[in-house]
Amino acid sequence: xxxxxxxxxxxxxxxxxxxxxxxxxxxxxxxxxxxxxxxxxxxxxxxxxxxxxxxxxxxxxxxxxxxxxxxxxxxxxxxxxxxxxxxxxxxxxxxxxxxxxxxxxxxxxxxxxxxxxxxxxxxxxxxxxxxxxxxxxxxxxxxxxxxxxxxxxxxxxxxxxxxxxxxxxxxxxxxxxxxxxxxxxxxxx
Amino acid sequence: xxxxxxxxxxxxxxxxxxxxxxxxxxxxxxxxxxxxxxxxxxxxxxxxxxxxxxxxxxxxxxxxxxxxxxxxxxxxxxxxxxxxxxxxxxxxxxxxxxxxxxxxxxxxxxxxxxxxxxxxxxxxxxxxxxxxxxxxxxxxxxxxxxxxxxxxxxxxxxxxxxxxxxxxxxxxxxxxxxxxxxxxxxxxx
DNA sequence: GTCTATAAGTCGATAGAC
DNA sequence: GTCTATCGACTTATAGAC
Numbered sequence: 001x002x003x004x005x006x007x008x009x010x011x012x013x014x015x016x017x018x019x020x021x022x023x024x025x026x027x028x029x030x031x032x033x034x035x036x037x038x039x040x041x042x043x044x045x046x047x048x049x050x051x052x053x054x055x056x057x058x059x060x061x062x063x064x065x066x067x068x069x070x071x072x073x074x075x076x077x078x079x080x081x082x083x084x085x086x087x088x089x090x091x092x093x094x095x096x097x098x099x100x101x102x103x104x105x106x107x108x109x110x111x112x113x114x115x116x117x118x119x120x121x122x123x124x125x126x127x128x129x130x131x132x133x134x135x136x137x138x139x140x141x142x143x144x145x146x147x148x149x150x151x152x153x154x155x156x157x158x159x160x161x162x163x164x165x166x167x168x169x170x171x172x173x174x175x176x177x178x179x180x181x182x183x184x185x186x187x188x189x
Numbered sequence: 190x191x192x193x194x195x196x197x198x199x200x201x202x203x204x205x206x207x208x209x210x211x212x213x214x215x216x217x218x219x220x221x222x223x224x225x226x227x228x229x230x231x232x233x234x235x236x237x238x239x240x241x242x243x244x245x246x247x248x249x250x251x252x253x254x255x256x257x258x259x260x261x262x263x264x265x266x267x268x269x270x271x272x273x274x275x276x277x278x279x280x281x282x283x284x285x286x287x288x289x290x291x292x293x294x295x296x297x298x299x300x301x302x303x304x305x306x307x308x309x310x311x312x313x314x315x316x317x318x319x320x321x322x323x324x325x326x327x328x329x330x331x332x333x334x335x336x337x338x339x340x341x342x343x344x345x346x347x348x349x350x351x352x353x354x355x356x357x358x359x360x361x362x363x364x365x366x367x368x369x370x371x372x373x374x375x376x377x378x
Numbered sequence: 379g380t381c382t383a384t385a386a387g388t389c390g391a392t393a394g395a396c
Numbered sequence: 397g398t399c400t401a402t403c404g405a406c407t408t409a410t411a412g413a414c
Contacts, residue, residue, distance in 0.1 A: 010397085029300055035390060046390080048398050056390065100299050107296040110289050110358030111218050120359050152371055155363065159352025160345065167348050169299030170309050174344065182341055186375050202380085223406065235407080237381050245407070 014052050014062075017042045021063055025097040030104055035059075057115035060105055067098060068123065072130075081134045082184065089161060089177050099165050106162070128154045144187045153187065203241050203251075206231045210252055215286040219293055224248075246304035249294055256287060257312065261319075270323045271373065278350060278366050288354050295351070317343045333376050342376065 020042035024033045035056050039049040053059035071088050078084035092099050109116040132150055139146045144153070160183055161176070168174040209231035213222050224245050228238040242248035260277050267273035281288050298305040320343060327333045333342070349372055350365070357363040 031300055045399060104296040106355055107293040108220065111220055152368060155368055156349065156372060159356050160349050162355060163348025163352035166295055166351060179341060179344055183345060234382055
């Protein structure tokens with residue numbers, strides 16, 4: 001298989017732990033996902049797990065990084081950026097455990113001392129950098145009002161998506177995709 | 190003073206604990222605010238504190254309810270609802286500890302089993318009920334586009350405010366009030 | 379009614395044997 | 397690389413003093 005180097009086993013085991021953690025979060029939720037429970041699911045002792053991920057938070061950050069990577073790969077195969085973004089939101093509605101992990105970790109990461117603080121700041125910058133060009137191009141095409149500040153649009157769509165996710169977790173009848181689409185409609189000339 | 194009934198002392202003590210908890214959260218943040226630390230600040234044992242509030246989460250819910258009550262009272266003295274809402278957002282930027290508590294507890298409360306789940310669902314319904322009438326009146330006056338669904342507007346403003354608060358905690362240079370005002374501008378005919 | 383003392387059980391994390 | 401053993405800190409529950 002891939003990676004017959006010195007760390008091949010370690011990398012495979014990391015992947016195995018990530019999958020086990022995802023399964024635990026999906027079924028029992030983020031709140032009940034203790035290091036012990038994830039270690040049990042991965043067939044490992046808690047200390048064994050922490051050999052691969054330095055701390056509980058680092059494990060969770062690794063999970064979110066893996067999701068980001070997947071989402072970006074999916075978006076690349078999509079012709080339209082807006083459609084790709086809406087597709088990610090639509091997909092999120094099918095993995096409540098992951099959304100819970102994202103929202104909760106982000107709320108905790110407001111504290112600059114939190115282990116995930118750097119990750120979320122970097123993620124925000126990267127997502128905005130990835131979309132800024134496409135957004136400005138859409139404004140030049142006339143698909144989006146040119147009098148609106150592109151950075152304001154990105155901050156707003158991002159904040160709206162995050163806020164709708166917490167609203168949806170509190171009340172699953174909330175239609176996140178429909179509400180986002182309504183907002184995007186307001187941006188058109 | 191007010192309340193010389195049988196429970197006067199208990200009520201006063203509850204208030205004292207609430208203030209101590211607020212002080213701890215403001216200085217050390219929500220994350221480090223353990224029951225023991227708050228109890229110490231209030232000059233009480235952990236068990237003594239839990240006599241007044243059944244659990245840590247109930248104490249935090251009581252703090253948020255006290256804030257809501259204050260915010261609503263402030264809003265009532267304001268002639269314009271939009272101005273009152275923006276004033277609350279502006280004030281929030283001066284109490285990061287409270288915003289952290291709100292965001293984090295709300296993220297945790299996505300789980301229906303969480304002790305604060307009912308509080309946040311009730312709060313959302315109450316806030317929306319309080320504003321729906323004013324919003325529809327504004328649409329009839331022509332201050333806000335009449336072709337927009339009032340419930341969509343409330344969900345969006347609410348979600349945007351929540352999302353901007355987490356963005357602001359990650360990056361304090363974010364101007365929550367300015368971004369909200371920009372959005373409100375889009376709603377005008 | 380108010381509160382202290384105490385204890386049970388779980389958590390994330392570490393040290394060191396193998 | 398993985399384990400056992402163990403740490404200190406945490407929430408929560410209970411018995412009973414005042």
